[in-house]
Amino acid sequence: MCNDILINIFEDGLFAAIAAIGFSSISNTPRRAYLTCGLIAAAGHAIRYVLTSPEFGEIHIIPASVLASFAVGVLAVLFAGRIKCPAEVCFFPALLPMIPGMYAYRTIEALLSCLYHTQEDVFGHYFYLLAYNCMTCSFIILGLVVGATVPVFLFKKLSFTATR
Amino acid sequence: MTSRICNKAVDESALRGTAAFLAEYASLLSGCGATCIRIEKNARRLADSFGVEFDISIMPTHVYVSVWLDNPAEAVVAFRKTPACGISFNLNAKLSCLSWEVSDNNLGLTAATERFERIRRTKQTGKWETLFLTGLANASFCRLFGGDVIAMLIVFISTLAGYRLKQIMLEDKRDIRLTFLCASFFSAALSAGGHIFNIGSTPEIALGTSVLYLIPGVPYINSVSDLIYRHYLCGFSRFLDAAVLTVCLSTGLCAGMLLLGLKWF
Numbered sequence: 010m011c012n013d014i015l016i017n018i019f020e021d022g023l024f025a026a027i028a029a030i031g032f033s034s035i036s037n038t039p040r041r042a043y044l045t046c047g048l049i050a051a052a053g054h055a056i057r058y059v060l061t062s063p064e065f066g067e068i069h070i071i072p073a074s075v076l077a078s079f080a081v082g083v084l085a086v087l088f089a090g091r092i093k094c095p096a097e098v099c100f101f102p103a104l105l106p107m108i109p110g111m112y113a114y115r116t117i118e119a120l121l122s123c124l125y126h127t128q129e130d131v132f133g134h135y136f137y138l139l140a141y142n143c144m145t146c147s148f149i150i151l152g153l154v155v156g157a158t159v160p161v162f163l164f165k166k167l168s169f170t171a172t173r
Numbered sequence: 174m175t176s177r178i179c180n181k182a183v184d185e186s187a188l189r190g191t192a193a194f195l196a197e198y199a200s201l202l203s204g205c206g207a208t209c210i211r212i213e214k215n216a217r218r219l220a221d222s223f224g225v226e227f228d229i230s231i232m233p234t235h236v237y238v239s240v241w242l243d244n245p246a247e248a249v250v251a252f253r254k255t256p257a258c259g260i261s262f263n264l265n266a267k268l269s270c271l272s273w274e275v276s277d278n279n280l281g282l283t284a285a286t287e288r289f290e291r292i293r294r295t296k297q298t299g300k301w302e303t304l305f306l307t308g309l310a311n312a313s314f315c316r317l318f319g320g321d322v323i324a325m326l327i328v329f330i331s332t333l334a335g336y337r338l339k340q341i342m343l344e345d346k347r348d349i350r351l352t353f354l355c356a357s358f359f360s361a362a363l364s365a366g367g368h369i370f371n372i373g374s375t376p377e378i379a380l381g382t383s384v385l386y387l388i389p390g391v392p393y394i395n396s397v398s399d400l401i402y403r404h405y406l407c408g409f410s411r412f413l414d415a416a417v418l419t420v421c422l423s424t425g426l427c428a429g430m431l432l433l434g435l436k437w438f
Binding site for chain 1: 186205207208211214217241259260261262263264265266269270277290297298302303306307308309311314316317318382384385388391393394397398401415419420423424427
């Protein structure tokens with residue numbers, strides 16, 4: 010049981026790291042930052058996985074994302090100086106696997122469905138889906154950025170002298 | 174009297190050069206996807222190092238820089254269009270390093286300009302490397318959403334195809350919105366194969382994940398960051414840009430599903 014949880018956490022972190030490195034390459038991240046981005050992403054995603062899993066209290070995805078992104082922000086500020094990159098170079102790719110892409114396009118799908126259906130009850134159902142997905146997506150993104158940005162302010166001196 | 178006029182002309186010419194450099198620097202930093210706070214801080218660091226007073230206004234597509242010596246009424250203003258160089262953390266990091274280098278070593282305008290031009294010529298990450306890594310990343314995404322190995326393979330292949338199409342269209346200078354629409358349509362149509370031929374146990378996750386590599390995550394994150402720093406215009410503009418691209422990729426996905434007769438509502 011305990012082993013299974015640990016394997017799941019490790020697996021979650023590993024795939025989040027691969028996703029972060031891959032997506033960071035789209036944004037032309039310096040190669041020296043790949044490993045750090047991967048490790049920070051693994052830590053962040055694994056934290057969110059643990060917080061939202063039933064074994065550890067099943068926290069809602071929004072506060073769990075905020076806590077995980079705060080951890081990502083702290084790690085990014087601490088490691089940015091070592092790879093001589095601004096803190097956001099480390100935390101952006103680490104946040105990307107946590108961006109709720111599924112919620113984003115379900116919002117658009119629900120919007121199109123609303124336009125397609127005119128019956129009140131069916132329309133109401135898709136409007137509910139639209140509002141639910143849109144709100145969840147927006148608040149996760151807001152929480153992610155606020156959570157990761159707060160450490161930049163808490164450790165202002167470290168953050169803005171990383172490339173020195 | 175003549176010497177004072179001469180000195181004034183020299184000062185004004187130096188100020189113009191400094192303003193032009195700072196505007197170029199800030200616009201490139203803005204173009205490569207830096208947040209407004211970083212653009213302001215870096216440009217101010219450079220201005221302090223050059224010994225001039227400085228103010229900056231960052232607009233969604235332009236950057237205005239104003240510099241002066243003692244009298245703000247005699248300020249020199251330069252503005253530049255933000256280059257469409259695409260998001261590059263490599264450029265962002267190098268430009269940030271440059272500001273510290275100039276400030277710590279008291280480099281003059283000529284040396285700073287030389288280094289800046291060298292940084293401007295920085296090559297982007299190799300296209301094949303990016304293509305392969307993006308494929309792997311999206312396949313990992315599929316795993317994170319609960320997809321099985323077959324779904325991961327489908328996503329890997331459809332991402333390779335869609336991302337390559339995106340690269341080709343962007344190299345041909347096609348409109349970015351059309352590019353996103355076509356790439357997502359292509360990826361969705363390919364990954365719908367899993368659904369149609371009943372391959373694997375999670376074909377719907379493969380279909381849903383196949384277009385996620387197109388989600389413009391960096392502009393979304395930057396927009397909220399700008400909003401927090403009260404750069405509402407830039408923040409809202411970045412958010413709208415990202416939202417338009419998300420609509421394009423969703424439309425491509427829906428078009429792919431409709432074409433192949435999959436029910437999505």
